[in-house]
Amino acid sequence: MYRVPVSVGEELDVTIEAVGEKGDGIAKKDGFILFVPGVKQGDKVRIKVTKVLKKVGFAEVVSKDKSEAPSEETAEEPEEEAPEPESAPEDSEDFGDEEPSEEDESLEEIEEPAE
Numbered sequence: 001m002y003r004v005p006v007s008v009g010e011e012l013d014v015t016i017e018a019v020g021e022k023g024d025g026i027a028k029k030d031g032f033i034l035f036v037p038g039v040k041q042g043d044k045v046r047i048k049v050t051k052v053l054k055k056v057g058f059a060e061v062v063s064k065d066k067s068e069a070p071s072e073e074t075a076e077e078p079e080e081e082a083p084e085p086e087s088a089p090e091d092s093e094d095f096g097d098e099e100p101s102e103e104d105e106s107l108e109e110i111e112e113p114a115e
Contacts, residue, residue, distance in 0.1 A: 005030040016043045034059045
């Protein structure tokens with residue numbers, strides 16, 4: 001009979017090895033798979049086991065590794081602090097089907113070849 005290496009309420013320090021199809025992180029304890037929501041591959045976290053089934057378990061994050069937190073925050077800061085892009089300046093050229101102004105008509109007259 002297979003012995004489950006974790007129990008409900010147990011806290012473990014793990015590294016998230018992968019992310020499953022539904023977005024939960026996957027950690028292992030002695031080959032036993034634990035699903036952890038809200039984490040990314042490579043995260044080092046402390047988890048608390050919340051549910052144990054025959055072949056898999058579920059856990060929640062208790063805390064993240066402090067050495068990783070600054071690098072994640074640093075990567076996100078430029079995005080948060082970046083100013084919003086300015087709207088493009090209004091184009092002064094007129095490409096519409098508007099009626100020509102008197103000034104436009106006078107230019108047409110000047111540009112016509114004299115006979």
